Amino acid sequence: xxxxxxxxxxxxxxxxxxxxxxxxxxxxxxxxxxxxxxxxxxxxxxxxxxxxxxxxxxxxxxxxxxxxxxxxxxxxxxxxxxxxxxxxxxxxxxxxxxxxxxxxxxxxxxxxxxxxxxxxxxxxxxxxxxxxxxxxxxxxxxxxxxxxxxxxxxxxxxxxxxxxxxxxxxxxxxxxxxxxxxxxxxxxxxxxxxxxxxxxxxxxxxxxxxxxxxxxxxxxxxxxxxxxxxxxxxxxxxxxxxxxxxxxxx
Amino acid sequence: xxxxxxxxxxxxxxxxxxxxxxxxxxxxxxxxxxxxxxxxxxxxxxxxxxxxxxxxxxxxxxxxxxxxxxxxxxxxxxxxxxxxxxxxxxxxxxxxxxxxxxxxxxxxxxxxxxxxxxxxxxxxxxxxxxxxxxxxxxxxxxxxxxxxxxxxxxxxxxxxxxxxxxxxxxxxxxxxxxxxxxxxxxxxxxxxxxxxxxxxxxxxxxxxxxxxxxxxxxxxxxxxxxxxxxxxxxxxxxxxxxxxxxxxxx
DNA sequence: AAAAGTTTGTAACGAATTGTAACAAGGGCA
DNA sequence: TGCCCTTGTTACAATTCGTTACAAACTTTT
Numbered sequence: 360x361x362x363x364x365x366x367x368x369x370x371x372x373x374x375x376x377x378x379x380x381x382x383x384x385x386x387x388x389x390x391x392x393x394x395x396x397x398x399x400x401x402x403x404x405x406x407x408x409x410x411x412x413x414x415x416x417x418x419x420x421x422x423x424x425x426x427x428x429x430x431x432x433x434x435x436x437x438x439x440x441x442x443x444x445x446x447x448x449x450x451x452x453x454x455x456x457x458x459x460x461x462x463x464x465x466x467x468x469x470x471x472x473x474x475x476x477x478x479x480x481x482x483x484x485x486x487x488x489x490x491x492x493x494x495x496x497x498x499x500x501x502x503x504x505x506x507x508x509x510x511x512x513x514x515x516x517x518x519x520x521x522x523x524x525x526x527x528x529x530x531x532x533x534x535x536x537x538x539x540x541x542x543x544x545x546x547x548x549x550x551x552x553x554x555x556x557x558x559x560x561x562x563x564x565x566x567x568x569x570x571x572x573x574x575x576x577x578x579x580x581x582x583x584x585x586x587x588x589x590x591x592x593x594x595x596x597x598x599x600x601x602x603x604x605x606x607x608x609x
Numbered sequence: 610x611x612x613x614x615x616x617x618x619x620x621x622x623x624x625x626x627x628x629x630x631x632x633x634x635x636x637x638x639x640x641x642x643x644x645x646x647x648x649x650x651x652x653x654x655x656x657x658x659x660x661x662x663x664x665x666x667x668x669x670x671x672x673x674x675x676x677x678x679x680x681x682x683x684x685x686x687x688x689x690x691x692x693x694x695x696x697x698x699x700x701x702x703x704x705x706x707x708x709x710x711x712x713x714x715x716x717x718x719x720x721x722x723x724x725x726x727x728x729x730x731x732x733x734x735x736x737x738x739x740x741x742x743x744x745x746x747x748x749x750x751x752x753x754x755x756x757x758x759x760x761x762x763x764x765x766x767x768x769x770x771x772x773x774x775x776x777x778x779x780x781x782x783x784x785x786x787x788x789x790x791x792x793x794x795x796x797x798x799x800x801x802x803x804x805x806x807x808x809x810x811x812x813x814x815x816x817x818x819x820x821x822x823x824x825x826x827x828x829x830x831x832x833x834x835x836x837x838x839x840x841x842x843x844x845x846x847x848x849x850x851x852x853x854x855x856x857x858x859x
Numbered sequence: 860a861a862a863a864g865t866t867t868g869t870a871a872c873g874a875a876t877t878g879t880a881a882c883a884a885g886g887g888c889a
Numbered sequence: 890t891g892c893c894c895t896t897g898t899t900a901c902a903a904t905t906c907g908t909t910a911c912a913a914a915c916t917t918t919t
Contacts, residue, residue, distance in 0.1 A: 379918095527866055564906085565868060571907060572867095582907095588764065591778055591876070591905065598764075777876055814896085815878065821897060822877095832897095841886075841895065865916070870909105877904075884897070889890105 370415035370484055371395045375405045375431070376446065377424050385418070388473050389480075400424075402431045409441070416484060418476075420446045442483045444476075502538050504599040505586065507577065509538055516577075524576055529554070533569050534577070537587060537597035546594040570595055620665030620734060621645045625655045625681070626696065627674050635668070638723050639730075652676045659691070666734055668726075670696045692733045694726075752788050754849040755836065757827065759788055766827070774826055779804070783819050784827070787837060787847035796844040820845055 372394050374385050382398040389396045397414070399405040401424055408414065419432060432443055442464045464483045467476055502509045506519040514531055516524045526534065536545070536553035545553070547566040554569075570589075574581040588596050622644045624635050632648040639646045647662060649655040651674055658664065667685065671678040682693055695716035714733045717726055752759045756769040764781055766774045776784065786795070786803035795803070797816040804819075820839075824831040836849050 529867065563868085564870095567906065568868075568908085574907095589778070589906070779877070813878085814880095817896065818878075818898090824897095839896070861919085863916100863918070865914100867912100867914075869912075871911105872909085873907090875904105875906075877902100879902075880900090882897105882899085884895105886895085887893090889892090 371397065372480070373397050373399060373405065373408050373414045373417045375399045375401075375417060375423070376420040377401060377422075378420070381420075385473075385476075389477070394480075405431065409435075414441055416442045416444065416480060418444045418446060418480070444479055444483055502601055504538060504541070504597075504601045509534065511535060526573075526576065529569060530573050530576070533566075533573055537595070538601055541597045541599065541601045544590045544593045544596045550594065566595075621647065621662055622666050622668060622730070623655065623658050623662075623664045624648045624668045625651075625673070625678070626668075626670040627651060627672070628670070631670075635723075635726075639727070644730075650674075652681050655681065659685075664691055666692045666694065666730060668694045668696060668730070694729055694733055752851055752853055754788060754791070754847075754851045759784065761785060776823075776826065779819060780823050780826065783816075783823055787845070788851055791847045791849065791851045794840045794843045794846045800844065816845075 372389055374382055374389075374396060376382050376385075376398070377400050379400070382400070386396040386398055397408050399408050405417070405419075409417075417435065419435075421427065421429060423431065432445065435441065435443060444465045444467065446467060465479045467479055502511065508517045508519065509515075510517070514528075516526055516531070516534065518524060532554040533550065536550055540553070547563070550566050551563070570587055571581075574584050574587055578584045578586055586597060586599050588598055590596055622639055624632055624639075624646060626632050626635075626648070627650050629650070632650070636646040636648055647658050647664070649658050653675075655667070655669075659667075669678045669682055669685075673681065678695060682695065685691065685693060692714045694714060697716055697718050715729045717729055752761065758767045758769065760767070764778075766776055766781070766784070768774060782804040783800065786800055790803070797813070800816050801813075820837055821831075824834050824837055828834045828836055836847060838846050838848055840846055
């Protein structure tokens with residue numbers, strides 16, 4: 360259950376399509392645009408996802424194995440007010456209109472232009488007022504330290520030579536906590552709180568491990584760490600100078 | 610030769626398209642917009658251009674004679690991080706999305722609005738351009754005394770011959786306290802305070818131990834200490850002459 | 860749904876660091 | 890010199906941290 364608290368995405372989308380490729384590509388694209396994306400291959404998975412998460416918008420393929428998208432759309436509307444964008448296939452004009460009839464908030468024909476889909480998603484989200492239309496101020500935060508560029512919105516870390524460093528969620532959150540509180544000694548409890556957003560019960564050594572792993576990825580020489588230094592009996596400090604850069608709205 | 614300057618997002622673009630007209634038109638337009646533009650008609654020319662110049666962004670047509678744009682895109686991504694904007698033809702929707710999958714940073718469908726292309730180029734350049742990291746600020750305080758160089762920012766101590774002396778955190782802090790208060794008699798309480806930032810309760814002999822250990826590491830002859838001298842009944846004094854040096858921006 | 864691959868958390872061991880105790884050494888003063 | 894007091898040093902014990910190995914929890918693939 361990955362729960363991201365540090366920087367909430369623009370919204371949580373659910374893509375329902377039986378074509379795995381489409382799911383993957385859409386997930387990648389929309390994630391890059393700042394959304395959190397969950398995918399489902401059929402109606403069952405969709406129901407489950409909707410039960411498990413608070414979904415802001417559903418992108419629903421018209422043709423699905425088992426129960427088709429239209430019926431799902433209808434069903435959904437009976438039980439929920441979640442906005443729906445239907446994916447239809449070029450030429451199925453009738454179905455398209457039916458899609459509207461059956462409660463979809465918008466539709467888009469496959470093959471589609473991802474940017475157009477994005478625009479529709481934003482428009483629907485805006486209309487339904489679930490989420491502010493543009494990514495909020497914090498989303499585009501980009502931070503520099505040493506030779507690193509940390510894009511909080513995109514949740515990625517690049518070296519200045521351009522190589523992308525692969526950080527897991529937990530690693531990213533921890534690093535973000537450090538970078539956003541440079542030159543402060545952060546106790547393990549504080550770090551746990553900052554990185555997970557939760558106050559965990561017992562004194563743990565999770566953080567130690569996490570720090571160790573993080574150091575392996577971002578320190579030149581992990582044995583003599585420059586960025587994350589340990590304060591015996593206190594916690595850890597991030598010692599680099601951090602410069603903030605505000606990314607303009609896309 | 611390229612310039613990394615802040616005034617304009619201008620840069621050196623490489624347009625790869627087998628359609629000579631497109632190349633010419635794009636070159637004219639983009640040049641007017643302040644970019645330096647090189648064109649290539651196929652993959653071979655592209656490779657050569659990339660070798661000859663420092664290209665900031667590649668505009669790559671999807672359909673090319675010989676090796677097509679997609680494979681080129683993939684290849685390029687393996688060897689370089691240069692941003693890529695793909696040109697696709699309306700209707701090649703699958704390829705379009707695949708372009709994303711294969712590492713393009715953005716794409717635009719032909720026929721396109723030049724201004725839209727311009728906007729995409731700028732956006733990609735902004736997203737991907739690496740700004741040199743900010744120099745480390747005042748934290749780079751460096752202090753000299755005798756034959757030693759104490760880098761407070763890097764928390765390391767070097768001998769003038771370059772050998773690095775390995776100090777533990779507590780040792781470093783204690784030394785820093787001394788070096789930053791030269792020629793002052795510092796009581797044990799003061800030292801405790803300066804080095805740990807805390808006022809500890811009972812009178813201890815911790816400091817004595819630390820001083821002893823520090824002397825072993827930095828004194829030529831620990832039995833007859835020159836740098837840290839003890840003041841009987843008072844504490845310790847750091848007697849060396851200290852010169853401050855502000856570290857230049859890296 | 861099983862399997863393979865990731866990521867995260869636990870346990871444990873070893874190493875480094877720091878504090879305590881004990882005693883030796885040295886200084887000042889009668 | 891001999892006695893008290895302070896400091897230096899050694900030995901040892903107690904923390905604390907880094908890291909490896911492994912298990913549990915999740916994800917993604919098949």
